[in-house]
Amino acid sequence: MEDSKIIELFQARSERAIIELSKKYGTVCTQIAKNILNNALDAEECVNDAYLGAWNTIPPQSPNPLRTYIYRIVRNLSIKKYHENTSIKRNSYYDVALDELENCLPFAKTVEDEVLVKELAQNMDEFLDTLDRENRVMFVRRYWYADSISEIAKRFHMSNNNVSVRLLRTREKLKIYLRKEGFEI
Numbered sequence: 594m595e596d597s598k599i600i601e602l603f604q605a606r607s608e609r610a611i612i613e614l615s616k617k618y619g620t621v622c623t624q625i626a627k628n629i630l631n632n633a634l635d636a637e638e639c640v641n642d643a644y645l646g647a648w649n650t651i652p653p654q655s656p657n658p659l660r661t662y663i664y665r666i667v668r669n670l671s672i673k674k675y676h677e678n679t680s681i682k683r684n685s686y687y688d689v690a691l692d693e694l695e696n697c698l699p700f701a702k703t704v705e706d707e708v709l710v711k712e713l714a715q716n717m718d719e720f721l722d723t724l725d726r727e728n729r730v731m732f733v734r735r736y737w738y739a740d741s742i743s744e745i746a747k748r749f750h751m752s753n754n755n756v757s758v759r760l761l762r763t764r765e766k767l768k769i770y771l772r773k774e775g776f777e778i
Contacts, residue, residue, distance in 0.1 A: 594613045594616070595661070596657070598613075599613045599614055599659060600651060600656070603648065603651035603652070604655075610648070610651075611647075614647060614659075614663065618663050618664070622643060622663060623636055625667050625668055626639040626667055626668075627669065629739045630675055637758060638666055639671045642670050643670055647662070647666060713771075713776065716771060716776070720770045720771070723766075723770070727749065730761060731745055731756060732760065732763050734748070735760055741761075742756050
């Protein structure tokens, strides 16, 4: 079913909207949540909460594209659940991906730094546009979808080492790019 038809169902307050949303995007939503949480039950809970979030925000929202909207809700809920679950212990799957980026990105420490977050996001988009398709997809799969190195390697039919090296080189390029844009790394 087309996204516009699903949104119309939401706006008509039809419960079928959730069913159609789940049919179309449920698999990827679940995979995003599982990649972050490494727990099927928590992932299912976050996906269901995301459907409720979509139900509560459409209308008045009319997201375009719907896919990005629901993925972002799932990702944000999963990260929140991840922090709740790991306030004491560390989860190696998601922490490893975050640790890889830690030395590439300036993180907000003050209110002034928080203002720069939007500028950083724009610069990240511009940086991703400089990459070839394969490296861009690898980067997004690793740091947005939290795919493991082995999942990415399977997707691209290459070795884990090759993926790791390419991601390392991309992170190095990111550091250089952000320094040129005036960010302190």
